[in-house]
Amino acid sequence: MIPGSPMQRVPAAAHNAASSIHVAHSLANALDALSEWGSAGAVFAGGTWIMRSPIRHEPLREHYVAIGRIAELGAVRIGTDVVEIGPVVTHAALAAALADLPEFNVLAAAAGRSANPAIRAMATIGGNLATPGFAAADCVPALLCLDAEIEVAGREGRERMKLEHFLQIRSTLAPGRLVTQIVVPRSERKTAHARLPLRKAGDYPVAIVSFSVSVDAAGRVQAARIAVGSVEPVARRWERLEAALIGRQLDAEGAARTATELAEEFVGRDGVDAPAWYRVSVLPSLVRRAAAAALGA
Ligand SMILES: Cc1cc2nc3c(=O)[nH]c(=O)nc-3n(C[C@H](O)[C@H](O)[C@H](O)COP(=O)(O)OP(=O)(O)OC[C@H]3O[C@@H](n4cnc5c(N)ncnc54)[C@H](O)[C@@H]3O)c2cc1C
Incomplete structure (x- = not known):
């Protein structure tokens, strides 16, 4: 009892x-x-x-x-500096809540285009982040490129950590601890989410590129955060590509060419849906799509 x-x-x-x-x-x-x-x-x-x-x-x-009926875990709070997302917010609810915030296009698309409508009405953002064996989670690279922090709570208290760190420890999260909040900073940025499912709705994406850049008045990249999901077992940032884009005029073709030069750093995972080499080979075209979508935002 x-x-x-x-x-x-x-x-x-x-x-x-x-x-x-x-x-x-x-x-x-x-x-x-x-x-x-x-x-x-x-x-x-x-x-x-x-x-x-x-x-x-x-x-x-x-x-x-x-935990789905715990009211305090089910809200999206849009503040001036941060957006706080409860872990039991569903993909569908999250996409709807962020629909009018262009700086969050990447996360609205990740949540709003994953899986199919029935799953999006059930699956939660916390479940998407907290499942260790799930390489193809759409919201993980989206939140990496938004510099999200994760709050984890246990009976002994709460702690806040970078999403990168949470991904390292999630498979060993002590029993009795759970994700209680996702905190995403707000800033002027252009963002987009590009994913490649092999067939129509319902399939997991074989590769994902989540893209966030800040550009100056002349269109030069001031800051970039780009994350890759589903290619390796755990999503991660593509820091070499980010660094290569800084100071350059953002153009989708140029970004894709640079991605082609740098893609060899990824060690793809073999899966029933796609072989390792294929996941890596589609990255430049996903970078092109994401950059073009971000430019159009
Ligand atoms: C056919 C199908 C297609 C799908 N396609 C996609 C897709 O394309 N992209 C995508 O991103 N997702 C997709 N999903 C959803 C995805 O596979 C996971 O099922 C979903 O992200 C899990 O969320 P959940 O809320 O249902 O978690 P649950 O099934 O309830 O839990 C999953 C795991 O997370 C743990 N957990 C859950 N919440 C917390 C928390 N707050 N703190 C700590 N641990 C927690 C649970 O203990 C469990 O280990 C698809 C699902 C299906 C069935």
Whole structure:
């Protein structure tokens, strides 16, 4: 029994099932449940990754703590300096909330074009960031290029870290800790998200380029953050390409040519959807698309 109700315990369904799902109505209650169950428990957000565990031949956890009804984790707050995003905000809700903020085009597109409408109505931004084995997550490179920070909480308190650091530690996040907020700074920038799915809606992208630049009055690049997803096991910034663009007039063809020269630094991952070499080979054209879209923004 979990201390500190309100709570609801729903017996989970039969085959290969978790033995319980605890529906938390407050963050404190979720933290209590998670820390009581330790490594036998895990967060259940949209459930779109967890529900496919059998397909990936992964065992389910014994206990899940559903966090989708915790009001404080479900808001998008648009401030003057930062945008704060609760982890249970769905992809669809996030895309809608950011629709009128051009500086966030990259994240609105990542959230608004991933998967298909049914999944976008369920899958959460926190689940997208917190799933260790998910290389093709759209929101991860988008948030890397926006310089996002992640707040992680446990019963002992909260801490804030760069998304890069969170990606390094997420697979070893201690039981009882969860993502409670994503904080994205606001600034004048042009951003875009380019992804390559092999077939129509529903497929994971084989490669992703998320692009953010600030340009001066003459169109020269003052600052650049470019992130690549789905090519390697974990999304990361393309710092050599960023550095090569600084001080130059931004043009999509030039950026793609530079990307061709630098793409060999990526060690692609083989997958059933695409071989490693293919993921790397499409990067220059994704850079071209992203730069053109950012210029048009
Ligand atoms: C057919 C299909 C196609 C898809 N295509 C895409 C796509 O193209 N691009 C894309 O980005 N996504 C896509 N998705 C969604 C993606 O694969 C994941 O399912 C989704 O990102 C997981 O989010 P969730 O809220 O459902 O997480 P859940 O399934 O609830 O949880 C996933 C993992 O994250 C952990 N977790 C969840 N929230 C937190 C938190 N706040 N703190 C700590 N840990 C947490 C859980 O414990 C679990 O380990 C697709 C999904 C499907 C089913």
